[in-house]
Amino acid sequence: MFSGDPDADLRGLAGDARFPHRDAARHAVRFRETGDIAALVAVLDDPHPCGTTEMLFAAACAQRPWLNWVPMPGEALCNVADEVGRRRVEGEEMTLTGLAVSAAEPPSATAACQRVAGPVDIAIDEFPSPDIRIPLRSGRYKAWRYDGIRPVPAVPAPSAEAVDKLHEVAGEPWPSPLSGYLQAEPLGKLPIADLLGLLAHLPPPPETRRWQHLARTTPTYWYRLLQPWVCLALLRHGDEGREALADLAFGAEDWVSDAALFALITTAYREPRRRAEVHDLVRARLDAAMAAPRVVTIEDSLAQLMLITPGCTPGERTLAAAVLTRAATPAPPEPEPPKRRWWQRRS
Known part of the structure; x- marks a missing residue:
């Protein structure tokens, strides 16, 4: 067929x-x-x-963001880590001791950078408003907290069984959200504490041919892909799982935020009675990103999620398309040399 x-x-x-x-x-x-x-x-x-x-x-x-594949990381820290990873795989001996970014980036991007590049020291110029460390809403569940300027997991590490199940389930993208939900069933049998642990402690990729290949191009992508799989598994925990996903979506700004919304959108496909509620959550999270007077690195991903949310109106499609057009448009040249590059090696 x-x-x-x-x-x-x-x-x-x-x-x-x-x-x-x-x-x-x-x-x-x-x-x-x-x-x-x-x-x-x-x-x-x-x-x-x-x-x-x-x-x-x-x-x-097929071939549609979030419906079939997770958007690639776009953070400066991940761009650097991917370059380091590629060069090491090609045989270059490369030690990175420090990086500097002009503004804080999501905790998961920071962790993914350090998983790939090593225990690099990351200096942050500023935390512009709204502070990325502060949740948009308070809730019972969270993946990350901050120790001053440093993001740290807010939950214990997952069990070895949880890591094994993740590797079993999450090695490939999903053909559709519905099939992804079915494929995530073995993960969904784990306790919520284990699933939250997977979101923040970011286990390494499975030793498969696919991930050996991606180590040569975009080694940080595994850490982006695993979280939506875990969020799909949270759906297996019923009301408590959905509560956890809503808390994560509006927690500290992170890859976990859009991964959680993706899982809730999957619920909206499966359960029509939840569509209005999920639509309102996705729109509220996109509105918050658009209202921020600073770069929100997950904003284009949130716009892509809005476009696949049941109940998305023509006006919201126009709004999301404008976000994506802006993200794809190169920024004008700086009138003066910037004070500091997005990243730099530090001795």
Whole structure:
């Protein structure tokens, strides 16, 4: 049924009068062509849902951010760490003792940098307002806290079993959020404490061919990918898991924030009664990022999440598209040399 070209496959099925889920295929084509999330939701809301409609949903999700793959890290610290990792894999002996950034970056990006580059000292020029260390809302659950300017896990380390389960589950992207939810089931059997531990302590990648390859290009990507898998697993804990995800989404600004929202969006696909609530959470988190008078490194990711949230309105699509256009537009040249580069080696 599917050849590997999702657009051609879906158009063929939509035009096949003998195909029993022709309407669902048409909705999938419309989503691929317009990005209208209502069309994607209509695939799921087919009057006769089955394995075929789930395959149509996955085909519609193909090659789309968050629906099929997690956005790459964009932080300055990760860019440096990826360069260091690449050069070491190529055989260069490289020691990095210190970095300096003009403004604080998310705790997970900081941790990913240090996992790849080593125990590098990171100097931070400032914590511009709104302070990245301060949660947007108070809640019971959190992954990170700060010891002064240094982010540290707010939870104990995960068990060895939890790390093994993570490696078992999270080695590849998901074909769609629905299949990701199913694939995360073994992780979901772990206690919440273990799952929170995985979010903050960032275990190393599995020793698979895929991750050996990515070590040559973007070694920090594993640390970006693992967190949404863990958040999908939190959904298995019912009301408590959803509460934890909402707290994480509005906690200290981090990769965990958008990973948690992604899991909640997956709930909205699976449970129509939760769609309005999830939509409001995603919009509120995007609004907070847009209102910040400083760089929010996860803002474009939040905009991508808004675009795949059931209930996203035409106005919100325009808003999210504007965020992504701004993120893709090169900044104008500095009128004067900056006081300090985004990063530098320090002796």
